[in-house]
Amino acid sequence: MTTSTTAREVRVRAPGKINLALAVGRRQDDGYHPLATVFQAVSAYEEVTAREAETTSLSVSGEQADLVPTDASNLALRAAHLLAEATGVDPGVHLHLDKGVPVAGGMAGGSADAAAALLACDALWGTGLSREQLHELAAELGSDVPFALLGQTAVGRGRGDLLTPALSRGEYHWALGLRTSGLSTPQVFGAFDELIGGSEEDPEPDRALLQALSAGDPVALGQALTNDLQAAALELAPQLAETLAVAEDAGALGVVVSGSGPTVAALARSGQHSLAIAAAMTASGVADGVRTVSGPVTGARLVTRTAAREPLSQDER
Numbered sequence: 001m002t003t004s005t006t007a008r009e010v011r012v013r014a015p016g017k018i019n020l021a022l023a024v025g026r027r028q029d030d031g032y033h034p035l036a037t038v039f040q041a042v043s044a045y046e047e048v049t050a051r052e053a054e055t056t057s058l059s060v061s062g063e064q065a066d067l068v069p070t071d072a073s074n075l076a077l078r079a080a081h082l083l084a085e086a087t088g089v090d091p092g093v094h095l096h097l098d099k100g101v102p103v104a105g106g107m108a109g110g111s112a113d114a115a116a117a118l119l120a121c122d123a124l125w126g127t128g129l130s131r132e133q134l135h136e137l138a139a140e141l142g143s144d145v146p147f148a149l150l151g152q153t154a155v156g157r158g159r160g161d162l163l164t165p166a167l168s169r170g171e172y173h174w175a176l177g178l179r180t181s182g183l184s185t186p187q188v189f190g191a192f193d194e195l196i197g198g199s200e201e202d203p204e205p206d207r208a209l210l211q212a213l214s215a216g217d218p219v220a221l222g223q224a225l226t227n228d229l230q231a232a233a234l235e236l237a238p239q240l241a242e243t244l245a246v247a248e249d250a251g252a253l254g255v256v257v258s259g260s261g262p263t264v265a266a267l268a269r270s271g272q273h274s275l276a277i278a279a280a281m282t283a284s285g286v287a288d289g290v291r292t293v294s295g296p297v298t299g300a301r302l303v304t305r306t307a308a309r310e311p312l313s314q315d316e317r
């Protein structure tokens with residue numbers, strides 16, 4: 001029997017991110033580290049479709065779909081449950097994630113799924129939360145989730161969830177060096193504790209980097225890219241040193257490990273140059289895959305809201 005053709009669906013797209021700067025302070029009693037980070041949302045997207053259903057279920061597509069948990073720990077499912085609980089509604093939903101952001105790559109793909117699922121279920125269920133209310137729920141789901149809602153360029157303080165939009169001129173082009181085996185964020189913070197420890201002082205956002213962004217100066221931005229977690233990521237994945245070196249030799253304006261890694265982000269002079277850096281990384285075998293992206297781009301946005309025409313396929317149910 002086929003599913004009724006009247007089910008409504010909402011599709012939302014949310015971006016991955018690169019941390020242009022990431023200053024990390026000493027671990028607090030709650031296990032988290034105070035951060036001062038500058039996020040840029042980039043053109044690698046997660047697409048989340050929320051469809052009316054009697055029970056709640058999840059399906060995933062995309063190259064790395066098999067690496068994504070489909071049990072209750074999935075961040076998109078957690079987002080749907082949290083929204084239902086917070087608003088007192090109890091409808092089912094089928095969530096489909098089409099993954100375009102590398103999994104466990106330090107680019108916050110799971111966080112983008114959570115932000116997109118919040119927005120999609122809010123529209124599907126008509127719960128009508130404000131951006132502020134959605135932001136509060138997002139911060140409960142993970143430190144990076146609020147930024148996936150906001151997008152563009154922002155300074156993140158606290159755990160990374162206290163956001164202030166930052167002025168950024170121009171478009172920046174990146175080549176990404178990807179690794180098939182991801183790095184665990186808690187493990188990288190753990191290695192940071194052992195190797196560096198971090199200062200007692202609250203970390204501050206990098207002034208030179210913010211100036212470069214507001215001036216629209218890619219050369220100055222390249223020189224200012226920083227990441228306090230980079231040494232810890234390199235300790236756990238030493239081969240990243242080669243990826244960084246090859247991108248630098250290919251003329252990147254700056255290279256940095258994004259967040260907890262292992263994705264290496266190389267800032268290019270142009271879209272054409274980003275393709276050349278990606279080709280150099282492929283040719284020298286220092287990455288399992290490469291991508292080119294640009295930023296900044298907008299945060300989670302509704303793409304379509306339709307009465308579903310097609311019944312769900314067996315795979316999607």
Ligand SMILES: C[C@@](CO)(OP(=O)(O)O)[C@H](O)COP(=O)(O)OP(=O)(O)OC[C@H]1O[C@@H](n2ccc(N)nc2=O)[C@H](O)[C@@H]1O
Nearest residue numbers: 031032033106107108142143144159160185186189259260
């Ligand atoms: C490092 C960053 C930089 O943007 O990104 P990713 O590399 O994960 O993309 C983030 O801080 C990650 O944010 P997110 O992945 O949402 O982390 P959460 O789910 O909140 O926390 C996962 C774990 O990371 C550690 N954690 C996270 C944030 C923070 N400020 N201090 C921490 O020590 C804690 O061990 C925590 O249990």
Ligand SMILES: Nc1ncnc2c1ncn2[C@@H]1O[C@H](COP(=O)(O)OP(=O)(O)O)[C@@H](O)[C@H]1O
Nearest residue numbers: 074075076103104105106107108109110111113
């Ligand atoms: N929807 C999701 N997509 C990807 N990973 C998820 C998701 N929900 C939970 N996870 C878990 O979170 C981990 C890190 O996710 P991800 O956001 O892709 O990377 P990172 O935290 O490095 O930016 C994954 O290894 C996976 O175990």
